Amino acid sequence: xxxxxxxxxxxxxxxxxxxxxxxxxxxxxxxxxxxxxxxxxxxxxxxxxxxxxxxxxxxxxxxxxxxxxxxxxxxxxxxxxxxxxxxxxxxxxxxxxxxxxxxxxxxxxxxxxxxxxxxxxxxxx
Amino acid sequence: xxxxxxxxxxxxxxxxxxxxxxxxxxxxxxxxxxxxxxxxxxxxxxxxxxxxxxxxxxxxxxxxxxxxxxxxxxxxxxxxxxxxxxxxxxxxxxxxxxxxxxxxxxx
Numbered sequence: 101x102x103x104x105x106x107x108x109x110x111x112x113x114x115x116x117x118x119x120x121x122x123x124x125x126x127x128x129x130x131x132x133x134x135x136x137x138x139x140x141x142x143x144x145x146x147x148x149x150x151x152x153x154x155x156x157x158x159x160x161x162x163x164x165x166x167x168x169x170x171x172x173x174x175x176x177x178x179x180x181x182x183x184x185x186x187x188x189x190x191x192x193x194x195x196x197x198x199x200x201x202x203x204x205x206x207x208x209x210x211x212x213x214x215x216x217x218x219x220x221x222x223x224x225x
Numbered sequence: 226x227x228x229x230x231x232x233x234x235x236x237x238x239x240x241x242x243x244x245x246x247x248x249x250x251x252x253x254x255x256x257x258x259x260x261x262x263x264x265x266x267x268x269x270x271x272x273x274x275x276x277x278x279x280x281x282x283x284x285x286x287x288x289x290x291x292x293x294x295x296x297x298x299x300x301x302x303x304x305x306x307x308x309x310x311x312x313x314x315x316x317x318x319x320x321x322x323x324x325x326x327x328x329x330x331x332x
Contacts, residue, residue, distance in 0.1 A: 135321075137269075145261075145269065145312055147321040159319040162226075195268055210316040211259040211274035218268055 102126040102214045104196050109219030114187055122179040122196030122216050129177040130154070133199040135212060136170060136181045138192035148194070149181065163189075186223045193218040227251055227315050231324035237332045242303045246327045248313035250294040257317040260289055260298045263326075264309045272311075273298065305331075 108120040122134070136148040149160045149170040158170055169182040179196050197212035228251035238244050248258065256276040261269040271280045273289040276296055286301040300307055308331050313324040 144326045145263075145314075145323040147314075147323065150319070150321070161320050208256070208275045209278070210257050211271050211280075212261075212269075212314075213271050213274075213280065215268035215270075 102198070104198065104214055104216035106194065106196055106216035106219040109194065109221045111222045111224060112186055113225050114223055116186055117182070117184045118186060118221060120181040120183065120194055120196075120219055120221070122181075124177045124179065124198070127198075129172075130174045131201045134170075134172060134179045135197045135199065136179075136194060137197055137212070137215075138190075138194045139218075140189075140192045143192075146192070150199075151179070183221070186221075188223050191221060191223045193220050226320055227254060227318060227322055229313050229315055229322055229324040231311075231313055231327050234325065234327060236327055236329045238303055238329065239332045240303050240305060244300050244303060244329065246298045246311055246313075246329075248296045248298070248324050250296070250315060253294055254315045254317035256291055257315060258289075258291070258296050259314045259316065260287075261312045261314065262307075262309045263312065269312065303329075 103125045105123045112118050133152050135150045138146050138148050151158050151170045155172050167185045171180045195218045196216040198214045200209045200213045230249045232247050258276045260273040262272050263269040272283050272287050276291040277289040288299045290297050311327045
């Protein structure tokens with residue numbers, strides 16, 4: 101079964117860096133785009149970044165552009181989010197999520213069909 | 226960026242009620258809209274994609290529809306496990322955006 105396990109969260113001071121990981125299993129990792137989505141305490145969902153199935157294309161939310169980098173390692177079936185220059189506004193639970201393989205659904209299943217359990221990042225001095 | 230406006234933000238209903246949540250997009254997004262359910266302390270769960278296609282394993286009391294840039298999520302007969310927060314999401318263009326959420330509580 102598809103499983104995504106988020107890790108790497110913790111307490112970090114403003115201006116410092118942190119790298120999150122998402123270990124994927126139960127599917128062919130190299131066939132799906134992958135996303136990061138975050139949720140500040142008591143707030144709604146905010147999309148953060150996406151990386152294409154082969155790692156060649158990335159998009160970011162304006163709020164993290166230039167500070168965060170999404171990447172993937174096919175050999176380790178792992179997705180990453182490198183977060184630099186963190187601010188208190190980055191405090192949130194971070195979820196990795198999978199886009200379905202569009203070839204498996206006739207090309208219209210745009211969505212995030214599986215999610216990790218989330219990892220909490222707290223930026224505080 | 227495409228804005229999604231959900232209404233209502235808060236909804237109080239009883240078991241067995243029929244409820245509808247609306248999501249309006251600030252511009253055309255075709256049918257690239259998904260709905261998610263989130264319970265406290267848990268990751269979101271995909272309910273519907275392509276505006277009206279039920280995700281595998283989701284009960285048939287959930288349904289979605291589209292009229293232009295207005296989308297609706299309907300729960301035909303509320304069950305106790307349906308009390309949660311619901312979000313719409315557009316995947317027509319980047320940046321992907323979510324609605325602000327609708328919190329569904331027991332009356």
